[in-house]
Amino acid sequence: MKRSLAELSPPEVLKVAIWIEERNARIYENYAEMFEWYEPDVARTFREMAREEREHGRRLNAMYAERYGEATCDLTDEDIRELVEAPIFEDGEAFVYDRVRRRQALEVGLLAERRARAFYMESAERVEEAALRALFRELAEIEAEHEAFFVRKLAEDRAAPSAES
Amino acid sequence: MRRQEALAVALAVLATVGTVVAALWYDRHRDAGRDVIELLAIQPKNGNWQPNEIRLERGRPVRLKIRNVETVSHGFALPDFGIGVAEIKPGEVHVVDFTPDRTGVFPFYCTVWCSPEHMAMAGRVIVTESVARASSDR
Amino acid sequence: MREGYVLGLIPETWRFELTRFPWVRRLLKSRWMPLALILFNVFLFTVILMAGFFGGLTSPGNYNFGIMIVWILWWVLLMTVLVPVLSRFWCTMCPLPFLGEWLQRLRLFSVRYERGRNPYFGLNKRWPRSLSNMWLMNILFLATTFASGFFTVRPAATFVLLAAIIALSVVLSLIYRARTFCLYVCPVSGFQGLYSNFALTEVRVKDPEICARHKQKGCVVGNERGYGCPWLLLPYAFRRNTYCGMCFECLKTCEYDNMAVNLRPPGVDLLVDEKRGLDEAYKALIMLGIAIVFFVTFQGPWGTLKDWANAATLSGYLTFIGLHASWNLLVLPAIFLLFVWGARRAARQSVPLKKVYVNFSYATVPLGLAAWIAFSLGIILPNGSYLLHVLSDPFAWGWNLFGTAHFPWTPVLTGLMPYLMILTLLIGLLFSIDIALKIARQTFAEPEAAVRGAFPILGFLGATTLGLLWLFVG
Structure with missing residues (x-):
């Protein structure tokens, strides 16, 4: 039986957030595999994004260890009802029309981070337990940092001479 | 999996090479024991029956494949052997089997008004005791 | 609706x-x-x-x-x-x-x-x-x-x-x-x-x-x-x-x-407003155009046209190719452009003409498909019985595999054919109108502008249908 994120305890929420980053890293790696034969530049971007997600996961893991020590928690992102920060490349005919650029890959990441931030903010408004609310706010701030990473990358991409070639 | 792959390949070969071989074999097999003569029905101004003259051997079974290669209907009659095909439509092939039982020269005709020269659309069958055949097998 | x-x-x-x-x-x-x-x-x-x-x-x-x-x-x-x-x-x-x-x-x-x-x-x-x-x-x-x-x-x-x-x-x-x-x-x-x-x-x-x-x-x-x-x-x-x-x-x-x-x-x-393009718009118009050419040439009363298409003479054949190509690549797309231009003007919206053209081209698909179905009825009903012949004698070698090699030519339901064709076309038109109205709403943001903008396109669809009906029963 899946549960809502708001029904979990703070350590559980944090553990799920770690799993989400790990899941996203694997999704990006799969996108990289999809684009490998097609557009190496896009594939490379997705690999970078996977690395970045792993780094996010590592940081959240450190936070977990600091706060809750080695206490185990079996929850993963698949145990919760909501779909948080799931990046999805939605252009179903992208390969047919052969028009995918690095920018689109970055936009996939940006959108996922934005949705995650909005979700955590909304959850913070909804929950009553102070500790949980604080954690949701903290997670929203972390997602805002991640968002900034993609915004920066997109700006670099736009500035690059080959961005639209 | 490996057996199913082999089965799929076998079916593919059967569907292609097998089909061609089976069709050619069947055609040869059903004509076995007979001389086969392909007769093209053509109106006189385009060349008339081809071949125009058919040489046969008495007592030897023969199969005529009468093919209309034109865009008008033709007919076929070989009255001395009681053979007639009322209509052979454009593109159609009619098969006539018979065994000539006497020697002589026997006329055959088109029996459908196919063109102003229809009356001239005729040929002949020459039956002898032994024959050096001029007509072609397919 | x-x-x-x-x-x-x-x-x-x-x-x-x-x-x-x-x-x-x-x-x-x-x-x-x-x-x-x-x-x-x-x-x-x-x-x-x-x-x-x-x-x-x-x-x-x-x-x-x-x-x-x-x-x-x-x-x-x-x-x-x-x-x-x-x-x-x-x-x-x-x-x-x-x-x-x-x-x-x-x-x-x-x-x-x-x-x-x-x-x-x-x-x-x-x-x-x-x-x-x-x-x-x-x-x-x-x-x-x-x-x-x-x-x-x-x-x-x-x-x-x-x-x-x-x-x-x-x-x-x-x-x-x-x-x-x-x-x-x-x-x-x-x-x-x-x-x-x-x-x-x-x-x-x-x-x-x-x-x-x-x-x-x-x-x-x-x-x-x-x-x-x-x-x-x-x-x-x-x-x-x-x-x-x-x-x-x-x-x-x-x-x-x-x-x-x-x-x-x-x-x-x-109605999926994704990846629409001029290539697909042209595909829609070419298909409609070819259906019309085929009707006129192969099922119409003009023997000369059929002779041209069958290359009875080289000059006739070249004329057929010239007319066929220019009708499909230039004339019909240009006629449609006129109606699209009218739609954009009627809607009084600043949507790029190309977008209006591409979007509305999808509304011609049901009508085009119906025209092809009607044309197909004109092929299968009179000629379907030949299939029995070729099944028995596929290579014209005088075979008679299933005993149907000399099955006589038997047209089926040819008396009903014009009515079936008309019905098919009207159903196609109905779907085309439905799609056109919805695409108008997608293309022109304001509902009133969408209604105004849809009219010229409905005119194109109606005129095309009338032309095809005239070909069927004329």
Whole structure:
């Protein structure tokens, strides 16, 4: 039986957030595999994004260890009802029309981070337990940092001479 | 999996090479024991029956494949052997089997008004005791 | 009409999942599907090629297996049942790319898969970006129709066409990736793709959330159960039938059984405002234009036109090609442009003319399809009985396999034919009007502007229908 994120305890929420980053890293790696034969530049971007997600996961893991020590928690992102920060490349005919650029890959990441931030903010408004609310706010701030990473990358991409070639 | 792959390949070969071989074999097999003569029905101004003259051997079974290669209907009659095909439509092939039982020269005709020269659309069958055949097998 | 309803009756979102039946799901997940169907058609097309080869240049078409099966049975089935009902189901079982795909995969039944490695044999190049659209198919289909007068009377012409398609598909399969030939080159692929947007069947994701959580998109990259989408789609995300070849690989590769084959109301993909382009707009107009030319030439009372198309004289044939090409590439698109310009003016909205043109072109699809169905009725009802003949004597060698070699020519329901044609066309018009009104709302933001803007397009559809009706009963 899946549960809502708001029904979990703070350590559980944090553990799920770690799993989400790990899941996203694997999704990006799969996108990289999809684009490998097609557009190496896009594939490379997705690999970078996977690395970045792993780094996010590592940081959240450190936070977990600091706060809750080695206490185990079996929850993963698949145990919760909501779909948080799931990046999805939605252009179903992208390969047919052969028009995918690095920018689109970055936009996939940006959108996922934005949705995650909005979700955590909304959850913070909804929950009553102070500790949980604080954690949701903290997670929203972390997602805002991640968002900034993609915004920066997109700006670099736009500035690059080959961005639209 | 490996057996199913082999089965799929076998079916593919059967569907292609097998089909061609089976069709050619069947055609040869059903004509076995007979001389086969392909007769093209053509109106006189385009060349008339081809071949125009058919040489046969008495007592030897023969199969005529009468093919209309034109865009008008033709007919076929070989009255001395009681053979007639009322209509052979454009593109159609009619098969006539018979065994000539006497020697002589026997006329055959088109029996459908196919063109102003229809009356001239005729040929002949020459039956002898032994024959050096001029007509072609397919 | 009610928003969100097809013809104001059926919700656009209505779906009936055919794969909910375990035997259907099992069938589509088996690797014998579609291979068994393809193998049957490989057999059938071997007979067709033989009939074309032995039929030569002069044998009249009515008694040739190749001509009858391809241009009477297949074409009619394609236009009346396969495309409008089953989408690209012909592509599911098409034998023409069979050899090319076999060479690419080096397997017929099983899957050649190793994680992270390209499973295909050949150069696996990318098709040029500038040709990654329908333009080449538009030109090739139009060019193929130049020879329509030969295909239906000269068996060798059908042989040459099919042999050339097979040869080209093999060559392209060895150079380019996956189903490049089917996606961008096959002359009959483009219109099947566009018209399949009207079809009653689709392959789609059941629950997008499952795909969003899924870490390994086997439907795209393949796995040990099947190949990544050979039609270069992202099966978890595509939203219209245009390029889905219904090979069912995604049903096999999906680990969550999250792909479905659905029945749905007609025409809903024509409303998907994604990836619309001028190439598809031209495809819609060319198909409508060719249907009109074929009616006039092959079923109309003008013998001279038919003689031109059949190349009775070289000058006549060149005149036919000239008129045919300019009508389809210039005149009809220009007439449509006039109506589109009128629509934009009437709507008084600052939407780019190209966008209005492209969007409304999709409204002509139901009418075009109906015109082709009506034309097909004019082929099959008078000529269908010849099929019995060619089944018994496929190579015109005097065989009589099923005892029907001399079955007399028997036209069927030809008295009813004009009424059936009119009914078909009116149904097509109804769907076209429905789509046009909805596209008007998509194109022009304000509801009142949309109504004003729709009128000229309804005028185009009505005038085209009247013209076709005049051809049927005139």
